[in-house]
Amino acid sequence: MKFYDCAIAPSPRRVRIFLAEKGLRIDTVQVDLMAGENLGSPFLAVNPRGIVPVLELDDGTRIDESVSICRYLEEIHPEPPLMGVDPKSRAIIDSRTRHMEWDGFLAVANAFRNSVAGFAKRGLPGITEEVPAIPDLVDRGHAGITRFFKLLERYLQDSEFVAGDRYTIADITALCVVDFAGWVKRSIPTEHARTLRWHEAVSSRPSAKA
Amino acid sequence: MKFYDCAIAPSPRRVRIFLAEKGLRIDTVQVDLMAGENLGSPFLAVNPRGIVPVLELDDGTRIDESVSICRYLEEIHPEPPLMGVDPKSRAIIDSRTRHMEWDGFLAVANAFRNSVAGFAKRGLPGITEEVPAIPDLVDRGHAGITRFFKLLERYLQDSEFVAGDRYTIADITALCVVDFAGWVKRSIPTEHARTLRWHEAVSSRPSAKA
Structure with a gap:
């Protein structure tokens, strides 16, 4: 998996905290929002909506919403539960x-x-x-x-x-x-x-x- | 269960369609948004955020977001799946x-x-x-x-x-x-x-x- 992040931005921070609570580490690519890197062609090819974070799975599938990324991680790494137990x-x-x-x-x-x-x-x-x-x-x-x-x-x-x-x-x-x-x-x-x-x-x- | 609805509003319609696709029927209370009923004390006691829809469970728990209501219904009535299969x-x-x-x-x-x-x-x-x-x-x-x-x-x-x-x-x-x-x-x-x-x-x- 590969994680497109921006260290200063609040939305990807949600996923970073989620990963830390799960004890997971994922290869991370920093996208420089301040320099507008999210609006350039290379990143728009990753996410046409120009937003971080994105989680890229090994089969190439990209999940581009913080909570949806967390939902995926919760299912494949259920412990500790962070999205409910019933x-x-x-x-x-x-x-x-x-x-x-x-x-x-x-x-x-x-x-x-x-x-x-x-x-x-x-x-x-x-x-x-x-x-x-x-x-x-x-x-x-x-x-x-x-x-x-x-x-x-x-x-x-x-x-x-x-x-x-x-x-x-x-x-x-x-x-x-x-x-x-x-x-x-x-x-x-x-x-x-x-x-x-x-x-x-x-x-x-x-x-x-x- | 009891469903707080407003027949003309787009958000609760999402839940109504979801229920229909599942073949479910739930007791429904209409809240008159045009008359401001959602901002009056009786409904604010149901949902302090003054928004429909709300699903009230038999134990009194209230779920007050369209997608969260659907998520609950999907879990207790999985067929047909409307939120994914893996x-x-x-x-x-x-x-x-x-x-x-x-x-x-x-x-x-x-x-x-x-x-x-x-x-x-x-x-x-x-x-x-x-x-x-x-x-x-x-x-x-x-x-x-x-x-x-x-x-x-x-x-x-x-x-x-x-x-x-x-x-x-x-x-x-x-x-x-x-x-x-x-x-x-x-x-x-x-x-x-x-x-x-x-x-x-x-x-x-x-x-x-x-």
């Missing part, structure tokens, strides 16, 4: 992971990509044509981050981890979103005690350095 | 489903919600506070729909269905996105012969009426 827990973990993406990741991405000069014509990832930044999305993004932090605190009041009593891909996703929010200078509100404690716990796992 | 096909179907969501559904939703007077203060679904519409998202959404149609045609040139040679949840998602695009007066470009043929085929399945 139909109900798998569904809940999947739904919470999606909340982290749509309510969290998308809000931070909107706040970030539409406020940074380097992305003035790259308002969406992986698209070779111009996509103008939309300044109003910065405010929408920041309001979304505030709601995301409230949602996360509520989940962590109900259970030790984001989707129950076990560390899962929902925690990995939440961690990557929280740290990505730092890029737009947002951090966990000081009154969110559960989230602060959770963040310290998941950040101190060796996998968080991946 | 680790690789499950990962590819999952990734294509995500492409339909992020490249398709999000583009149509941006074009729709930010252009309709009734949503002028409801730029995002399920949020009780005001979220002002952003007119620039209409153009970004329409450009995204054009790219989505190209992506779909490319996939359908490679295989009979969106994620291989078998009808799956990726087709269900794509169908719901294509029909949702009709809400902003966009339809499959006439030069996309494969997509037109696919759309006719999937629309003629009895499940498409669900």
Whole structure:
């Protein structure tokens, strides 16, 4: 297998943490997003959508979505389980992971990509044509981050981890979103005690350095 | 089990089609999104994120994301398989489903919600506070729909269905996105012969009426 990664980017970090939690190592190719390498012909031949990460299997099949890559790895390396242990827990973990993406990741991405000069014509990832930044999305993004932090605190009041009593891909996703929010200078509100404690716990796992 | 639905909305339609393909019937509660019932206290007690669909299990557990609901149903009613038959096909179907969501559904939703007077203060679904519409998202959404149609045609040139040679949840998602695009007066470009043929085929399945 071969893993197309970008060491600074939040989406492939989800897979790197997942791999570390499984104790797996895979040959890795770094794609330089800052230099636009993802939008050049060689990488577009790997992923026409111009996005990392991609997992290339030995038969040439390419899986190009973080969670789908994790899903494949979970099936071929089931231990420790990071995506649930029965139909109900798998569904809940999947739904919470999606909340982290749509309510969290998308809000931070909107706040970030539409406020940074380097992305003035790259308002969406992986698209070779111009996509103008939309300044109003910065405010929408920041309001979304505030709601995301409230949602996360509520989940962590109900259970030790984001989707129950076990560390899962929902925690990995939440961690990557929280740290990505730092890029737009947002951090966990000081009154969110559960989230602060959770963040310290998941950040101190060796996998968080991946 | 109990299913919280809204008969006119594209997201719960994905689950309705999935149920029909499985030959399943579940007690259904209609939530009137046009009247804002999803933002009222009774429904917010069911789903604090104010979004349909929700599947409530007999033990009270609620699953509140379309794909996560389908994932649960797939596990307890495996036939016919709609989410893959082995680790690789499950990962590819999952990734294509995500492409339909992020490249398709999000583009149509941006074009729709930010252009309709009734949503002028409801730029995002399920949020009780005001979220002002952003007119620039209409153009970004329409450009995204054009790219989505190209992506779909490319996939359908490679295989009979969106994620291989078998009808799956990726087709269900794509169908719901294509029909949702009709809400902003966009339809499959006439030069996309494969997509037109696919759309006719999937629309003629009895499940498409669900």
